[in-house]
Amino acid sequence: MIDRTEDEVIFRLPSTTNVDDLQDIADLLEFEETSKKSKATQKEVDSLVKEIKKGRWAETKAKTGL
Numbered sequence: 001m002i003d004r005t006e007d008e009v010i011f012r013l014p015s016t017t018n019v020d021d022l023q024d025i026a027d028l029l030e031f032e033e034t035s036k037k038s039k040a041t042q043k044e045v046d047s048l049v050k051e052i053k054k055g056r057w058a059e060t061k062a063k064t065g066l
Helices: 019-037 042-064
Strands: 002-004 009-011
């Protein structure tokens, strides 16, 4: 069920819904809203994504001991 108030949209789902999947969807929706307002170029976005991926890989290596 989806409810809309003056300030927000509320999704109601069963408590058995996978929270990680919901977070991925929420992140995507937030990205969509933020990118609508952005004046960043595709080159700047690509550079930022590359930087984030490097950080995630370094974090993963540290956690797993690779």
